[in-house]
Amino acid sequence: MDLAFTPEEQQFREDIRAWVGANxxxxxxxxxxxxxxxxxxxxQNWAKILGKKGWLGHGWPKxxxxxxxxxxxxxLFEEECALAGAPRVVPxxxxxxxxxxxxxxxxxxxxxxxxxxxxxxxxxxxxxSEPGSGSDLxxxxxxxxRQGNTYLVNGQKTWTTLGQYGEWIFCLVRTSTEGKPQTxxxxxxxxxxxxxxTVRPIVLLDGEAEVNEVFFDNVVVPAENLIGEENKGWxxxxxxxxxxxxxxxxxxxxxxxxxxxxxxxxxxxxWDDTRFRDEIAKLEVDVVALEMMVLRVLAAxxxxxxxxxxAGLLKIRGSEIQQRYSELMMLAAGPFSLPLIREAMEAGWxxxxxxxxLGGFPGGVVANAPLASxxxxxxxxxxxxxxxxxQRNIVSQTVLS
Amino acid sequence: MDFxxxxxxxxxxxxxxxxxxxxxxxxxxxxxxxxxxxDRAAWSEIAxxxxxxxxxxxxxxxxxxxxxxxxxxxxxxxxxxxxxPLAQSLIAGGVVAGYADAATKAAWLPKIASGExxxxxxxxxxxxxxxxxxxxxxxxxxxxxxxxxxxKSVVPVGDQADAFIVPAKVNSQLALxxxxxxxxxxxxxxxxxxxxxxxxxxxxxxxxxxxxxxDGLTALEHAIDIGIAATCAEAVGVxxxxxxxxxxxxxxxxxxxxVISSFQALRHRAADMKMQLELARSMSxxxxxxxxxxxxxxRAAMARAKYQLGQSMRYVGQQAVQLHxxxxxxxxxxxxxxxxxxxxxxxxFGDSMHHLGEVSVRMQDTAGVFA
Numbered sequence: 001m002d003l004a005f006t007p008e009e010q011q012f013r014e015d016i017r018a019w020v021g022a023n024x025x026x027x028x029x030x031x032x033x034x035x036x037x038x039x040x041x042x043x044q045n046w047a048k049i050l051g052k053k054g055w056l057g058h059g060w061p062k063x064x065x066x067x068x069x070x071x072x073x074x075x076l077f078e079e080e081c082a083l084a085g086a087p088r089v090v091p092x093x094x095x096x097x098x099x100x101x102x103x104x105x106x107x108x109x110x111x112x113x114x115x116x117x118x119x120x121x122x123x124x125x126x127x128x129s130e131p132g133s134g135s136d137l138x139x140x141x142x143x144x145x146r147q148g149n150t151y152l153v154n155g156q157k158t159w160t161t162l163g164q165y166g167e168w169i170f171c172l173v174r175t176s177t178e179g180k181p182q183t184x185x186x187x188x189x190x191x192x193x194x195x196x197x198t199v200r201p202i203v204l205l206d207g208e209a210e211v212n213e214v215f216f217d218n219v220v221v222p223a224e225n226l227i228g229e230e231n232k233g234w235x236x237x238x239x240x241x242x243x244x245x246x247x248x249x250x251x252x253x254x255x256x257x258x259x260x261x262x263x264x265x266x267x268x269x270x271w272d273d274t275r276f277r278d279e280i281a282k283l284e285v286d287v288v289a290l291e292m293m294v295l296r297v298l299a300a301x302x303x304x305x306x307x308x309x310x311a312g313l314l315k316i317r318g319s320e321i322q323q324r325y326s327e328l329m330m331l332a333a334g335p336f337s338l339p340l341i342r343e344a345m346e347a348g349w350x351x352x353x354x355x356x357x358l359g360g361f362p363g364g365v366v367a368n369a370p371l372a373s374x375x376x377x378x379x380x381x382x383x384x385x386x387x388x389x390x391q392r393n394i395v396s397q398t399v400l401s
Numbered sequence: 402m403d404f405x406x407x408x409x410x411x412x413x414x415x416x417x418x419x420x421x422x423x424x425x426x427x428x429x430x431x432x433x434x435x436x437x438x439x440d441r442a443a444w445s446e447i448a449x450x451x452x453x454x455x456x457x458x459x460x461x462x463x464x465x466x467x468x469x470x471x472x473x474x475x476x477x478x479x480x481x482x483x484x485x486p487l488a489q490s491l492i493a494g495g496v497v498a499g500y501a502d503a504a505t506k507a508a509w510l511p512k513i514a515s516g517e518x519x520x521x522x523x524x525x526x527x528x529x530x531x532x533x534x535x536x537x538x539x540x541x542x543x544x545x546x547x548x549x550x551x552x553k554s555v556v557p558v559g560d561q562a563d564a565f566i567v568p569a570k571v572n573s574q575l576a577l578x579x580x581x582x583x584x585x586x587x588x589x590x591x592x593x594x595x596x597x598x599x600x601x602x603x604x605x606x607x608x609x610x611x612x613x614x615x616d617g618l619t620a621l622e623h624a625i626d627i628g629i630a631a632t633c634a635e636a637v638g639v640x641x642x643x644x645x646x647x648x649x650x651x652x653x654x655x656x657x658x659x660v661i662s663s664f665q666a667l668r669h670r671a672a673d674m675k676m677q678l679e680l681a682r683s684m685s686x687x688x689x690x691x692x693x694x695x696x697x698x699x700r701a702a703m704a705r706a707k708y709q710l711g712q713s714m715r716y717v718g719q720q721a722v723q724l725h726x727x728x729x730x731x732x733x734x735x736x737x738x739x740x741x742x743x744x745x746x747x748x749x750f751g752d753s754m755h756h757l758g759e760v761s762v763r764m765q766d767t768a769g770v771f772a
Binding site for chain 1: 402403407469651665705764766
């Protein structure tokens with residue numbers, strides 16, 4: 001038993017840190033460190049920089065052009081990116097659909113889709129949830145009817161994150177209504193430029209359109225876009241979910257945001273208020289405990305000696321922590337988090353110079369501009385990816401019969 | 402980074418678990434509690450396993466092992482809710498081996514290792530609560546060494562221990578001393594504590610004392626940290642067993658015609674208990690793996706760990722009683738004994754509020770497992 005990383009792992013971290021430092025554009029890092037608005041170009045620029053280095057698919061095995069890193073190396077890479085202020089990699093292509101294509105796609109499908117994912121050229125979206133199926137994913141109704149060499153797709157997906165930018169979407173579609181709900185689902189890749197696909201943004205409580213509804217009206221999809229076998233899509237979907245075990249805890253981002261919380265607390269004058277400071281201290285312990293739990297899972301994966309049934313806990317705890325730091329940041333600013341001025345969340349916003357003292361951000365310092373918005377946005381974290389109540393059901397199965 | 406136990410560590414844990422399962426039944430524990438909270442026979446059995454010498458160097462008759470072995474052993478003793486305070490031997494072994502002069506080491510370490518001498522830390526004072534720098538006990542030089550004047554509270558097995566490790570001030574400097582219970586000027590009054598174990602009020606009046614170190618605060622902080630790391634591990638064992646007892650109960654108890662583990666409200670509570678248990682286990686690893694780190698890093702880690710453990714112990718203990726319903730609050734049933742143990746351990750070597758304060762004053766700009 002040893003807490004320290006090996007000298008090789010420490011060197012690996014140094015190398016990653018140096019590379020990220022040299023290649024992450026400063027204006028993007030500035031936006032991330034201050035929770036300012038990230039554009040599609042910001043996200044895709046960083047994806048392409050990583051893609052060029054061969055690190056966008058940083059979890060990929062060597063045979064598919066990935067670096068072939070082990071669980072600890074992947075973690076170190078993610079941590080260095082997060083602490084440096086890199087945007088989170090949009091996961092739908094490189095982290096979600098790519099492993100499914102690798103495991104269950106044909107060589108032709110792999111040749112056709114993986115290069116565009118690896119380079120960051122093609123923006124993928126996720127078509128899982130539907131209006132009637134929240135955490136009960138097996139109840140999806142979006143229908144795909146086989147007609148010769150094509151499928152005819154009719155139905156609706158929703159909560160499609162950043163779907164307004166999507167070029168391709170991977171969908172769980174119903175190809176059979178017989179047997180258990182899980183047995184009639186197929187995994188289909190759909191070109192979002194196909195006639196009959198409509199994307200409609202959903203404005204959320206923070207005023208942003210981060211998610212979308214996607215409608216399919218008699219969309220014709222070539223049968224060659226089916227992954228694996230018809231009606232086996234549930235198995236593939238579960239494979240995808242099992243791929244995201246530690247990442248969903250997002251502990252690296254939590255460490256970065258804890259630093260930001262302390263900066264805000266100092267600026268707002270509550271750092272020396274014992275009542276407030278103790279709340280930060282509690283969060284600090286929560287973050288360290290979560291990090292230890294993540295490291296335990298990573299070490300177990302690396303050594304392969306023991307399996308841990310604590311992955312479900314990571315999602316619950318990680319999401320609670322995300323909500324808590326966003327809440328404390330807002331509370332640190334207190335009344336100065338009230339002004340909700342969208343332009344002030346853009347990088348480089350100067351206010352109205354002509355208006356003099358009245359032209360600046362009315363919430364004290366402009367760093368306070370996004371705090372409420374982020375707090376509102378973070379309410380999603382205990383709902384998505386299987387709500388925390390569903391996660392508790394899953395965790396309880398490891399304890400109770 | 403590696404969180405696997407070596408084969409030797411697994412074997413050590415198995416040996417202790419075997420003794421607990423066969424040699425330390427719930428009936429025996431109850432008998433020990435009725436007999437006053439300390440059973441010298443049980444202590445001797447623990448000593449025969451070599452456990453008292455875990456942190457004593459091999460050339461002084463110990464096992465010369467480290468915190469991971471300490472953690473493995475304490476977790477198993479916790480699982481058995483053992484009354485006898487092995488953590489005290491870990492502290493005594495660590496402190497005497499780390500700070501005393503050669504003669505004191507030669508005189509005491511073999512006896513500590515063999516279990517012949519139960520040496521306990523007598524540091525608690527009425528006015529100090531959990532503060533270590535606050536100390537009213539005084540020591541003065543006398544022919545052949547020192548004499549100590551002190552009143553120390555809640556000293557584990559204080560009326561039956563063979564010697565005490567006592568912090569006392571020489572002029573204004575905190576120093577650490579060894580005082581034998583059967584020496585002159587020592588009076589004790591023993592009693593039972595919350596969890597059924599034994600403690601005593603210890604009064605020293607010009608009691609002859611051997612100096613361990615003049616850098617008493619450094620050594621005392623180290624002693625407390627050995628205690629915290631051991632307590633964290635012990636607490637994980639207690640919680641692990643508490644969780645298992647509760648799960649077993651939920652899986653078998655029927656109400657309204659069904660097993661109560663079918664109720665989602667209770668399933669979610671069990672999931673939350675599991676969360677607290679695993680956070681606690683993670684932080685027990687953290688505490689024990691940081692026990693040999695430089696003092697500032699070690700102290701910060703202990704505060705974080707003990708805060709988490711305190712929160713976890715209170716939650717798991719209280720919910721275990723609640724989920725059992727009426728039987729949970731009886732003395733006859735096992736779970737109330739585990740609950741009382743968890744309650745006592747939270748207040749051993751600093752409670753959650755104290756350690757939250759320690760975390761709070763030590764906060765830096767960045768934080769994480771390695772910072």
